[in-house]
Amino acid sequence: MTILATSHIKFSLYFHIALFLILSNANFQSQQEHLILLKFKFHLQNPSFLSHWNSSNTSYCSWPKITCTKGSITGLTLVNSNITQTIPSFICDLKNLTHVDFSKNFIPGEFPKSLFKCSKLEYLDLSMNNFVGKIPYEIQSLVNLQYLNLGSTYFSGEIPSSIGNLKDLRFLYLQYCSFNATFPAEIGNLFNLELLDMSSNYMLPPLKLPLSITKLKKLKVFYMFGSNLVGEVPETIGEMVALENLDLSKNNLSGKIPSGLFMLKNLSIVHLYRNSLFGEIPSVVEALNLVELDVAENNLTGKIPNDFGKLIKLTWLNLFMNKFLGEIPQSIGHLPSLKGFSIFKNKFSGTIPADFGLHSKLEIFHIAMNNFKGRLPKNLCYHGKLQNLSVYENHLSGELPKSLGNCSSLVEVKIYKNEFYGKIPSGLFWSKNLVFFMISHNKFIGEIPQHLSSNVSLFDISYNKFYGRIPIGVSSWTNVIEFKASKNFLNGTFPQELTNLPKLDTLLLDQNQLKGSLPNDIISWKSLVTLNLSQNQLKGQIPISIGHLPSLSVLDLSENRFSGEIPSIPPRITNLNLSSNFLTGRVPSEFENSAFDRSFLNNSGLCADTPKLSLTLCNFGLKKSTKTSHWSLGLIISLIVVIFLLVLFASFMIIKLYNKRKQALENSWKFISFQRLSFTESNIVSxxxxxxxxxxxxxxxxxxxxxxGLAYVAVKKITSNRKLRQKLVASFRAEVKILSNIRHRNIVKLLCCIYNEDSMMLVYEYLEHRSLDKWLHNKNESSNMSGSAQHVVLDWPKRLRIAIGIAHGLCYMHHDCSPPIVHRDIKTSNILLDSQFNAKVADFGLARMLIKAGQSNTMSAVIGSFGYMAPEYVQTTKVNEKIDVFSFGVILLELATGKEATYGDEYSSLVEWSWRHVHEGSNIEELLDKDFVEQSYLDEMCCIFKLGIMCTATLPSSRPSMKEVLHILLRSEGGIVFGERNVIVGEYDDAPFLKNSKNRDSRLDFVDSDSD
Structure with missing residues (x-):
């Protein structure tokens, strides 16, 4: 008993000693962790969001941002906390850390190697920070990692092969970085990997998809879009049995689609669009869980496989811009989940399956630019969800289904260039969401409706058989920007109500039977750019008010019965045609040049002061009588004889003195005028x-x-620096060649050029408010500005008007000039402002004319301004219209945010800053210029910011054209830019209304429903 009692006492004593030591150690650990947190707070400079972290509160496991397990810290989560300091070296003194999340901050520096001491780390998220340099090879020391996210940073170099040693890794994110070396094959050793995101690494060299990737049997999600992949998709991809979501879009992949891909039972999403794939889609399809298939913008051929009719879960099928042919299988029309069907710009033929829309809630039906014939299916809008009906440029015929008259969900109706006939279902005109209504080049009949949907901006019924009067209800079409009704049978008088449309940009009523005179008061057309009323029966005088339209650029009143004198028309008119009327009097002096030699023909009562217009010369008077006519003819002949003799004499004298004056002539100034001027070269030079x-x-x-006569002109004198001579001469010639041939109110006017052997000068109209950058970024100097100008603030309405003006100028260059003109150096310092803050594009020294619209020219070198240059221009030196769109997008971001294009550090710009915040999901309102967000312009500013994001998409094909941009800007004045759904409303034939899902093209990712 004594021995037992003694043993029991010893055991109890040892137990209590051990317990005391454990408790002491636990207490020490607790105190140590508490001190580390306070030290960490101090390292972050005591931010307010860590106010709960203090020395008096020792219950740190209840603090925000902290996770504890069994009384010890295991997790730190400081997401989106505006951290600008580095990660401290002592962070891994928290011995039990398993979870670290510092994403969405501004942490600088290289990869924090101090984290390698966190041996228990399972979850590490450093994404969306400012890290630079390489990912260290030592990352393999984090052997317990299951989740690693280093995306949206500036990590560069190569991805270390040692990453393949993280055997427990299940999720790996390396997207949106600056890697510029090869893809490590060792990633194929991560046998437990379920998700791999390597997308949008645009700086990677051309590389093939390594075969080792197909060893990842547990991989469910694989994203590597926009990462410069080349070569073929491995046939062994069919061995990735767990694969559910595959996105290899926006690369340069070639070859055929592997047959094994569509045999994967779990496959639900496949995005292979915008590559160079060819061949047919495999005919046997067993991936019955497929929800989205997007193989658009490739070189695929053949037919749609019949087995696609088995894909009962398929919601989005995008095959557009390929070379598919044949008929659509009837079974496609029976798919119960189909929402989007986009196959435009292929070679499909035959009739459309009649059951489309009957069995599924169809939203997008885009089959344009094929060879379909027959009628439209009757049930396209059976479930009331159809938003986009685009069937233009086919051979479809018959009447439109009456059910479309009840389809209130429709946003776009584009059925032009077909053979439809009959009347339009009446309800279609006032479908409440309708924005684009384009039915031209068909055989429709009927009268123009009194009322349209209040959202319609483009109403095009040209080249049909509409008849009757233009209704007085046209005054309610307040959001219409383009009204096109050319080549119909419209009659009656021109209604005064048509002049009440404040946003009207284009009005085409040519080739009709309109009568009577034009209204005298048309000054409300402040936005009108193009007016074509030719080939009608209009009469009377041309209204004087037409000369007061501030935006008018194209005017065609030819082949009517207008009479009287030509009123004062501003010289900003670039295309003018008043031929074949009964006009009398003198042609205004500003149009007496060869640019308008076809503008006044067949008006017997008109005269001009120059023979360039092929009209009677006013100098000798108009015909009064037969006697006067004979006398004038004789006088003209006599003068011609005298002039001829004088010319002969002058020629003789010139030849005689030529050798003596040769040197003097070479050094004399040469003066080339592009319009009538009141000054000479001597006025300028002196x-x-x-x-x-x-x-x-x-x-x-x-x-x-x-x-x-002009108050002031601006003279740009080219330097005589011999080293720059060749480049500057090329720039001089480019500017003269382009500006002397184009005329637009939003392009600076070149008046003349003056040059000799040593100097070159370009003389422009002078614009009082100088360049946009001086106003936008407060670079004005009082000494250089007029007194009134110094006190003008560039408020938001002015900024929006400036954006619209620039867009008008670029739209003219890209779409109305033949060949199109690319500026190459669009930036705020090259945008000039007149006294009313109207914008004009200037400095065409780098501009180039394209061979053909949409095609690229290759430059010998990249010349431009940092922050404004499109990435493909820098990388390939190829230029087309989309590089101007990118630069214009930068200006939109500057106007919306108030920041300069170079905002950021030496490696980043405003574009990168903006895109980063978009991908982070930042509140756009917080990015805008603080001077205006409190005012009533917030919606417009959000829209312009988003438009800037669209225009600066990395891939040129993702950017809208300037015509599309202009459309959106004009609508933004009324706050209606995008639809109320998660789709972009616009003229995007290469970007239809796709479902807004994660990892879809950047043209849709950022759009939300709040302000769009």
Whole structure:
């Protein structure tokens, strides 16, 4: 008993000693962790969001941002906390850390190697930070990692092969980085990996998809879109039995689609669009769980496999912009889940399955630019969800289904260039969501409706058989931007009510039977750019008010019965046609040049002061009588004889003195005028004094020169630096060639050029408010600005008007000039502002004419301005219209945010800053210029910011055209830019209304329903 009692006492004593030591150690650990947290808070400079972390509160497991397990810290989560400090070296003194999340901050520096001491780490998220440099090879020391996210950072170099040693890794995110070396095959050793995101690594060199990737038998999600992949998709991809979601879009993959891909039982989403794949889609399809299939913009051929009719879960089928042919299988029309069907721009033929829309809630039906014939299916809008009906440029016929008249969900109706006939279902005109109504080049009949949907912006019924009067209810079409009704049978008088449309940009009523005179008061057409009323029976005088339309650029009143004198028409008109009328009097002097030599033909009562217009010369008077006519003819003949003799004499004298004056002639100034001017070269040359200098740069010097009639002109004198001579001469010639041939109110007007052997000068109209950058970024100097100008604030309405003006100019260059013109150097310093803050595009020294619209020219070198240059221009030196769209998008971001294009550090720009915040899901309102967000312009500013994001998409094909951009901007003045759904409303034939899902093209990802 004594021995037992003694043993029991010893055991109890040892137990209590051990317990005391454990408790002491636990207490020490607790105190240590508490101190580490306070030290960490101090390292972050005591931010307010960590106010609960304090020395008096020792219950740190209840603190925010902390996770504890069994009384010890196992998790730190400081997401979106505006952290700008580095991760401290002592962080792994928290011995039990398994979870670290510092995503969505501004943490600088290289990869924090101190984390390698966190031996228990299972979850590490450092995404959306400012890390630079390489990912260290030592990352393999984090052997317990299951989740690793280093995406949306500036990590560069190569992905270390050692990453393949993280055998427990299940989720690996390396998207949106700056890697520029090969893809490590060792990633194929991560046998437990379920998700791999390597997308949008645009700086990677061309690389093939390694065969080792197909060893990942547990991989469910694989994203590697936009990462410069080349070669073929491995046939062994069919061995990735767990694969559910595959996105390899926006690469340069070639070859055929592997037959094994569509044999995967779990496959639900496949995105292979925008590659160079060819061949047919495998005919045997066993992936019955497929929900989305997007193989658009490839070179695929053949037919849609019949087995697609088995895909009962398929919701989105995008095959557009390929070379598919044949008929659509009837079974496609029976798919119960189908929402989007986009096959435009292929070679499909035959009739459309009649059951489309009957069995599924169809939203998008885009079959344009094929060879379909027959009628439209009757039930396309059976479930009331159809938003986009685009069947243009086919051979479809018959009447439109009456059910479309009850389809209130429709946003776009594009059925032009077919053979439809009959009347339009009446309800279709006022479908409440309708924005685009384009039915031209068909055989429709009927009268124009009194009322349209209040959202319609484009109403095009040209080249049909509509008849009757233009209704007085047209005054309610307040959001219409383009009204096109050319080549119909419209009659009656021109209604006064048509002049009440404040947003009207284009009005085409040519080739009809309109009678009577034009209203005298048309000044409310402040936005009108194009007016074509030719080939009607209009009469009376041309209204004087037509000369007061501030935006009018194209005017065609030819082949009517207009009479009287030509009223004052501003010289900003670029295309003018008044031929075949009964006009009399003198042609205004501003149009007496060869650019308008076809504008006044067949008006017997008109005369001109120059023979360039092929009209009677006013100098000798109009015909009064037969006697006067004979006398005038004789006088003309006599003058011609005298002039001829004088020319002969002058020629003789010139030849005689040629050798003596050869040197003097070579050095004399040459003066080329592009319109009638009130000054000579001597007026300009004598005024190039130091006190008239208003700017200078690498090209030379800009002067403000006073002249008679124009107050001032701006003179750009090209430097005579011999080293730059060749480049500057090329720039000089490019600017003269382009600006002398184009005329637009939003493009700076070149008046003349003056040059000799040593100097070159370009003379422009002078714009009082100078360049946009000086106003937008507060670079104005009081000494250089007029007194009134110094006190004007560039408020939001002015900014929006400036954006619209620039868009008008670029739209003209890209879409109305033949060949199209690419500026190549669009930036705020090349946008000039007149006294009313109207914008004009300037500095065409780098501009180039394209061979053909949409095709690229290759430049010998990249020249431009940091922050504005499109990435494909920098990488390939190829240019087309989309590089101007990118630069314009930068200006939109500047206008919306108030920040400069170079905002950021030496490696980043405003575009990268904006895109980063978009991908982070930041509140757009917080990114906008703080001077205006409190006012009533918030919705417009959000829309312009988003439009800037669209225009600066990395891939050129993801950017809208300037015509589409202009459409959106014009509608933004009324706050109606996008539809109320998660789709972009616009003229996007290469980007139809796709479902807005994760990892879809950037053209849709950022759109939300709040302000769109």
């Amino acid at each position: 005024s190039l004094t130091e006190q008239n200098i208003i700017g200078s740069g690498g090209f030379g010097t800009v002067y403000r020169v006073p002249v008679d």
